[in-house]
Amino acid sequence: MSELVDIGMPRLSDSMEEATVLAWLRRPGERVTRGDGLVEVETDKATIVYEAEADGVLEEIVVDEGSTASLGAVIARLRVGDGALSGGQRTSAPMPAEQQQPSVGDVEFRDAIRQALDEELDRDERVIFFGEDVAAAGGVFAVTPGLYEKYGADRVFDTPISELAMTGAAYGAAITGKRPVLEIMFGDFLALSMDSLINQATKYWFLSGGRYGCPLVIRSVVGAGGRFGAIHSQMPISWLIGITGLKIVAPATPSDAKGLLKAAIRDDNPVVFLEHKRLYSLKGDVGDGIVELGRARVAREGGDVTLVSAMKGVHDCLAAAEQLAEDGIDAEVVDLRTIRPLDAETILASVAKTHRVVAVEEGPLTGGWAGEVLACVTEQALDELDDAWRIATPNTPIPYSPPLEDAFLPGPDRIVAEIKRRLR
């Protein structure tokens, strides 16, 4: 007996949605052995030769050379025999969140970041950019290609894997005339940057009596949902939020990512700029302007309940708001954009209208910014409040397995369920 096994479009990168077949290395009817190169596929970030995972005969090519197919779509079929079949052909499970993102405009979030860096490097010679694999390789999330070629090794450069040295050096450069932008590849690695941030960079302006700043930006990739496990998925905001003098920026859209990064680079003191890895492929319109730090945005107007969130959480809240609308609950969504300093004014104005606030934080419940939002509202507008609570992640490490990780995150379903329960 033999059976046909589907060959799915493989996953080339964390964020890909589709890929293009460059060349078929086997023709229909040809025998293939497990491990043989079968097809060459590429995205704008990567090119790979995908190998056969079983012995058999190539039955049919579904996606021709030059054509594009989405992740997991059948691109060919392989006929495998009795003895040759060893586990069959697996196809990669698609990333759940990417395809749900609203898609308006043409610029990807990752490219908005690159544009901001490009424009600021071009505008101000004092701006330099460095990190691990950011220059020649263009970044492991393909955010910074072309900058090294354009600005040269004096201004855009790769470093050893030395977060302590990189962050300390960024501080040293920042207080001697440069405006460094440092990429810490994953937010989890910020643990190694903490000494410079806490004990050096955020003290300088204070010690100098406001005469001298420390214009330093750390960009870092954060957040769960990418199946990266407990130590490449964390949200480091609760570690950072207690550092006086540190601004924390957390954009949700390509437009804000670009405008806020430009503002961060122009800021005279340290800014940590967080990029959610599940937003990198989100598309939208971007402009050339800067977006002021410390100002939240009302992403959706509503009168019944205020949802305060940031980054990926904003999109979860917007999706939840649409579902709630079907049940007659009119939710307002506030996108913080900057976590510290917190824009109390925008939050309080919304709460004055809705009298209910829920802070939706991707990050551990204890010690997070959601608690700060609630403290702000209860201290300053207790009379306005009918209800106030937090939706955050459990106080546990982030699990790897997809169903466990999905259940761990505060997605739209949980937001809808909690709001319906509390507003009943």
Add this chain to the structure above:
Amino acid sequence: MNHTSAPERDDPELFQQLYRRMLLIRGFEDLVQSLFLKNEVYGTTHLYSGQEAVAVGFAGVLRPGDRVACTYRGHGHLLAMGTEPEALLAELLGRETGVNGGRAGSMNVIDPDHGVLGCYGIVGGSIAAATGAAISLRGSGSIAVAYFGDGATNQAYFFECLNFAKVLDLPVLYVCENNGYGEYTATDAVTPGGIVPRAAAMELRTTEVDGMNVRAVRTAAAEVVARVREGGGPELVEARTYRFVGHSRTDPGKYRPEGELDRWRERDPLTLARALLVEGLGVMQDDVDRVDADVASELEQIASSALAAPFPEEVAIPEFSGV
């Protein structure tokens, strides 16, 4: 500028200046000690007494535009770079006229106007600060200098930054002041392989120097600084020195073997410098004594002015700039 040091060795005027600066540092530290005991200096202090030849030997060959990063034992580094003694003392006294308006205290002073990036309360912090400054200084002809103790060579900052600087070919000079003890623990007990081989393993050029002898330090400093300035890449100097006092205010230094302090005191940098001036360079003993009297009088005046300065009334620095 001619970086060869041979003509300088014969210049009595220069070595009188260096002696004077070392004496000022020693006298300043004695004053700090005395004011601490009178409850005028608060918290803790880490005195530089015994190590003066290192900071003074290096500072004299640096130029405007060079930057140095100091340790929490930084009074000597600051005074050698030209920080106003009265402003530094006022800072330690917590006064408004202090270098940083009383916000910093002994361990955290910054003085960019005199080329000082900062004094770092975290062991090894100075190494990173100077490494980063060297990124800014690439190609400018200026260099960055990190002072740090033997204890810092066990910190990740040391290994990461020396490698980082070598890879990026930065104009930074790492000056390790090995005073024999990391806090209360003997360096030899916790530093297998020694300090110089660690830097040499990362292909930094290394130099060892007698850190009690200001002439030896200055000679080595002139050569090393010139190489780094001319684009030769990062280098490390290990200066062997000794602190005549405990690690900090509460440390009587009882862990030192009997007789060790006395043996080092025989090589007190001030004693060696006086001998150089009088016996080696033909300066009259009266002239040296006059320097001693001048410095003593200067310190008295500094103390009375600093003690008369007002305390600050408020910090007045908001948390965030520009928001």
